[in-house]
Amino acid sequence: MRTKLYLDLDGVFLARTGQRTSRGLTEFQIANGAADLLRFCNENFNCYWLTARSLEGNIAEVERAFRHAVGNSKASDRERVDLNTLVSDIPVAKWTKMKADAFTSEEDFYWIDDNPDHSSLSWLSQRNLDYRLVVASTDQQPDDLTRVQAALREIIEQSQTPTQMPR
Numbered sequence: 681m682r683t684k685l686y687l688d689l690d691g692v693f694l695a696r697t698g699q700r701t702s703r704g705l706t707e708f709q710i711a712n713g714a715a716d717l718l719r720f721c722n723e724n725f726n727c728y729w730l731t732a733r734s735l736e737g738n739i740a741e742v743e744r745a746f747r748h749a750v751g752n753s754k755a756s757d758r759e760r761v762d763l764n765t766l767v768s769d770i771p772v773a774k775w776t777k778m779k780a781d782a783f784t785s786e787e788d789f790y791w792i793d794d795n796p797d798h799s800s801l802s803w804l805s806q807r808n809l810d811y812r813l814v815v816a817s818t819d820q821q822p823d824d825l826t827r828v829q830a831a832l833r834e835i836i837e838q839s840q841t842p843t844q845m846p847r
Contacts, residue, residue, distance in 0.1 A: 681726075681788075682724070682725055682726045683725050683726070683788045683789060683790065683835075683839070684725065684726045684727075684728060684783065684787060684788065684789040684790075685721055685725035685726065685727045685728070685789070685790050685791075685792070685832075686727075686728050686729075686730035686773055686779075686782060686783060686789060686790070686791040686792070686793075687721065687727055687728065687729055687730060687731075687770070687792050688730055688731055688779075688791075688792055688793040688794060688795075688816075689729060689731040689733055689742060689745060690708065690731065690732070690733070690745070690794070691794030691795060691816075691817055691818060691819045692711065692792055692793065692794050692816050692817070692818060692825075693710070693711050693714045693717075693718070693746075693818075693825075694708040694709070694710060694711060694714075694745060694746070694749050694818075695708060695709055695710075695711045695712075695818035695819050695822065696708055696819045697709050697750060701748075707750060708745065708748070708749045708750065709749055709750040709751070710746065710749045710750075710751065710760075710763065711818035711822070711824075711825055712818070712822050712823050712825060712826075713823065713825035713826055713829070714759075714763065714825060715759035715760075715762045715763050715766060716759075716825070716829070717825045717828060717829050718763070718766040718767070718770075719762065719766060720829055720832065721832070722766060722769065722770070724832070724836055725790075725832075727770045728770065728771055728772065728773040728782070729742050729770055729771070729772040729773065730772075730773045730775065730779050730782050730791065730793070731772070733745055734772045735774065735775055735776065736772075736774055737771070737772045737773065737774040738772060739767075739768060739770075739771065739772050742767060742770075742772060743764075743767055743768060746763060746764070746767050777799065778797050778799035778800045778803065779791070779793070779796065779797055779800045780799065780800035780803035780804065785807045785809060789812060790812050790813075790814060790832070790835065791812055791813050791814065792813075792814045792815075792816050792828060793813065793814075793815065793816070794815065794816055794817040794818070794819065795817075796813060796815070801813075814828055814831055814832070816828045
């Protein structure tokens with residue numbers, strides 16, 4: 681069974697541009713490397729969106745956010761097309777008061793978020809699971825998804841390394 685990977689949306693896969701839309705809402709653009717990272721994640725993990733845009737497991741708000749995001753000049757036409765499929769293929773995790781409601785300490789999981797809520801951080805800390813959180817912020821570091829992918833590769837490699845038995 682593959683490791684679960686919970687994915688935040690705003691500030692990770694969608695970066696804030698610092699601008700406002702004509703309706704006064706925060707404008708987002710698709711983050712650099714978003715399609716590449718989503719493709720990698722889908723190939724190596726069981727992925728779930730874990731976002732404030734959808735607490736009840738509805739993919740429609742996630743899809744809408746990507747549709748309304750400003751295109752990224754670094755993204756190729758193929759990446760933009762791939763994103764539609766990649767985004768829709770990932771189910772949305774359900775949660776209520778804190779994002780940690782979406783997972784259990786017994787499951788094998790990792791979580792990518794730019795601004796994890798304090799209750800979830802406390803939940804992780806109380807269970808010695810802080811290492812399961814990968815903090816990523818494309819708002820602050822436009823190419824942060826490259827670093828995140830490298831960190832996830834390292835996690836995969838470590839999990840596949842057989843443990844040496846003492847002689």
